[in-house]
Amino acid sequence: MTRIAITGAAGRMGRVLIQAVDAAEGAEVGAAIVRHDDPMLGLDAGAIAGLGKDLGIRAVASLSEVADQFDVLIDFTTPAVTLANLSFCQQHGKCIVIGTTGFSDDEKISLADCATQTGVVFAPNYSVGVNLCLNLLRMAARVMGEDSDIEIIEMHHRHKVDAPSGTALRMGEVVAETMGWDLNEVACYGREGQTGARPHQQIGFETIRGGDVVGDHTVMFASDGERVEVTHKAQSRMTFARGAVRSALWITDQKAGLYDMQDVLGF
């Protein structure tokens, strides 16, 4: 049985992750970690997740209180919290599955540095569908890229704090890589005013925020006379949570190193 700890356990993803771990074969909730001032501190993880039953796991405020109670950590929090938790996992020989988005380039370098001594899965999106779309995008970019204008549109709930989404950025990286472009040079994050005509070698990003949208992404290849759109719409956070739990079970059998959901799926 793999014991899984969840940080940000009272968050939108944290609560669904508790449900997903509880439902998964071969996994159990080993620990739940919340902020020291969270009203959920001390409550049972089952109550936090609205499971209607106790799991016998009281929410604590720090990983050090539960270091011997888990094998893998699943962390969907904020970049600063994730990096601190990754460092803890590295020091204590624990694997970690990271879902957090919004890292700066420097933070991503620190993350990769830490991943040399322990097993780390890091993906901006744990749904199977989005990971399939990344492969479809490689093919679309190969076939349509030279003759198309490429735009990425994403919509998320009003609470999301980073933009563009980590998934949109990953989609941009995949398309840019396939086209032989550097995303830093070709990305255009929104347009306003006298923009001039659109250069061909550009990937435009449009971010929409509103309501309770779980996560919609469209990559558009617009050429003269036709348009291809690759769209993914997540309807439930459970799709991300199941992918993260699958990653947690997978990473325990791997060598130390940095992996993503494409590795977990064997793509």
Ligand SMILES: NC(=O)C1=CN([C@@H]2O[C@H](COP(=O)(O)OP(=O)(O)OC[C@H]3O[C@@H](n4cnc5c(N)ncnc54)[C@H](OP(=O)(O)O)[C@@H]3O)[C@@H](O)[C@H]2O)C=CC1
């Ligand atoms: N990779 C993927 O498949 C997916 C990734 N995500 C990403 O996961 C992250 C979390 O998303 P979501 O669950 O919606 O966000 P939430 O804000 O609901 O959850 C984050 C949790 O982390 C807690 N937290 C924040 N700061 C601290 C701290 N200093 N110490 C302890 N706990 C802290 C928050 O507590 P508090 O509320 O008190 O601040 C909250 O419970 C985002 O980066 C999002 O983009 C989301 C869905 C899928």
Ligand SMILES: O=C(O)C1=N[C@H](C(=O)O)C[C@H](O)C1
């Ligand atoms: O914050 C969210 O909610 C989501 N974040 C991820 C991202 O930034 O790509 C994944 C998903 O779309 C939901």
